[in-house]
Amino acid sequence: MKRPSIRSVSGGVTAPRGFRAAGLHAGIKKKRKPDMALIVSDTPCAAAGALTTNQVVAAPVTISRTTLQKGRAWGILGNSGSANCCTGPAGHRAALAVRQAAARQLGIPAGQLLIASTGAIGKPLPVPRMKRAIPTLIRRLSRTGSAAAARGILTTDLITKSAAVRFKTGGRTITIGGIAKGSGMIDPAMATMLCFITTDAPVGATDLKRAVREQVQKTFNQITVDGQMSTNDTVFLLANGAAGGPQLAPGRPGWQPFCEGLRQAMERLARLIAEDGEGATALVTIEVAGTSSNRAAQQIAKQVANAPLVKTMVAGRDPNWGRVAATVGASPVRFNPRRLEIRLGGIPVYRNGGPVRVSKGTLKRRFSGKTPSIQIRVGSGSGRGRALTCDLTHGYIRINAKYN
């Protein structure tokens, strides 16, 4: 059977049929930058998602978890400028009040509007300002509003993050689109602060949930900026079925390309997040092989990706592979150190317990540019893992020493 070709398209979350979006400055941020975003479907959607596993979670995470359990939503209301976390019962009430106001004016049940917040922790939501902005936000909803919505959820991000893919299956054209924000506080078990994905594919909530989990594991969970898991990490996926036809489901035609399309869209957003890590000048790929399980390889890859000494070495494009050896050795994953092999940009630098003779000039050339890579082998097992990260630079310090 011929595999349908999946192609990139523009349009982000409004590329799929039946979705409108908008973003604006409501006054949550002091600076005059967009700080609210709204995405709404013309019809109710199957909804699925993945939320932070942090024990300290923001009010919108708690509230949206309930909506995701029911698997049905019309849209997503997001904001930047406040994480609405550690804000107590007042913060919970504030989130409900804003959601209630938006849902009423949209004419949808409040329980079917997903919400997500990002920004400083402990800062209350300015409810009156947000309520005042809602009518304008709704009026501006449009089929070309994805970029405005993407801007509305940025914090220290330098670029908006958007992706969309399209493919044909069974006579239908199916589109998947997404926007995201990332930057700092990116890591374990969820690699973006916020990611909103829409699709016009007809998919049931249970299958949608399965697809999200699988593809998040392959994409967002492999990136890391600073090993920090946020209180607000959120991925939402809405499927409104506007493409028509019978439901996509595991084992049926169209399911494989749907999962692959979802993976491609998430992968693109994940790479944009890692590339735009706070202060980043490089997108680093760390590939690990030879473990007994993929999980073990993944664990080593993440450990290397989060090691400050490795991340600063990449910042200086300094092929100081000893730091990679030391970091791999510090991993709880057991291996025979004599079997350890390290390559930088594909060039062997360490094997059989000793350094490989290689011209420093050649090495420096290969371990340079915007996408340096590190390859690690720890044995002959079939386990493989990968992590994407950025370098650790003066920019990260500058941004994070004075955030508030």
Next chain:
Amino acid sequence: MKRPSIRSVSGGVTAPRGFRAAGLHAGIKKKRKPDMALIVSDTPCAAAGALTTNQVVAAPVTISRTTLQKGRAWGILGNSGSANCCTGPAGHRAALAVRQAAARQLGIPAGQLLIASTGAIGKPLPVPRMKRAIPTLIRRLSRTGSAAAARGILTTDLITKSAAVRFKTGGRTITIGGIAKGSGMIDPAMATMLCFITTDAPVGATDLKRAVREQVQKTFNQITVDGQMSTNDTVFLLANGAAGGPQLAPGRPGWQPFCEGLRQAMERLARLIAEDGEGATALVTIEVAGTSSNRAAQQIAKQVANAPLVKTMVAGRDPNWGRVAATVGASPVRFNPRRLEIRLGGIPVYRNGGPVRVSKGTLKRRFSGKTPSIQIRVGSGSGRGRALTCDLTHGYIRINAKYN
């Protein structure tokens, strides 16, 4: 029973009777800085130590492990400028050759000379240069040579690290002295690259080992600079018994003050290491309470101490406690988030699920200076833990982006 008073003295590793030390530039480092150190006792010592638990270990670690197993040594030969790690069989032979040359000229068995290296990984030891330097190194051994030896093991350290304590017990005066080097790559299960301690107390090797392990756990294992465990981390303790009298041992008079004196010397060296962390402007204390075990509290404290977002927040002296909440929440240690309490410099900022009203001016004043502190409570358990760390600054990046 009156506890003997323990007082600080000068003199480092040559403060105890019967030890001489020296340090010089042998040419391992390109710059004309000291890079070799030697400490020798007039008589054979009981020897104990703690070595890195990294799976990738340097040649001197493997070699010294054998000496420690026998529990007997005359001295310590240390070098900076090369870690002699990942250097293969040639690196192992190089370490043995240098040790052999020094032992022969000292007139002691080579197997009773401990060795330790620090510096870049993968760089071979320049054996001929080191051998050429040995006669001078031995000639310079003196009762006032501790500072020279301390300089001989520094890498990116800005200050030499030295401590010594003295107390009387059973009519004897006992002295414990130490030197250390730290800076980057400081963390788990061993918090210094190199630490050499001498004492004139008479202690058997088995008891000495026990004392080292216990006090390392209370001191060096509570500090962290960047969460990186080195391939060369080493603590050596030599006891030559020159103070005379019967052996100190658990349950006998003098054992408690000996352990307490050892703890004080190690604590002082550990603080000096954290204070002198690469690029550090602050020595941060993180105290955790309310867990079910000390181990769990320690785990949370270390996690907070290693969080880049917390370390940059300290760099900016920005009382952005939300980052502390997020980091504690990301810990694998389970707790009820509603019981979480955070104080900065002793001032409550978060409890009962919400922020505590406090003037930002007051908070900024208390969370400033060179020793800011963070207090965390996660419940009503009796577990307590502590971690010492430094802030993450532009200095760390500058030092580590170009190390070689």
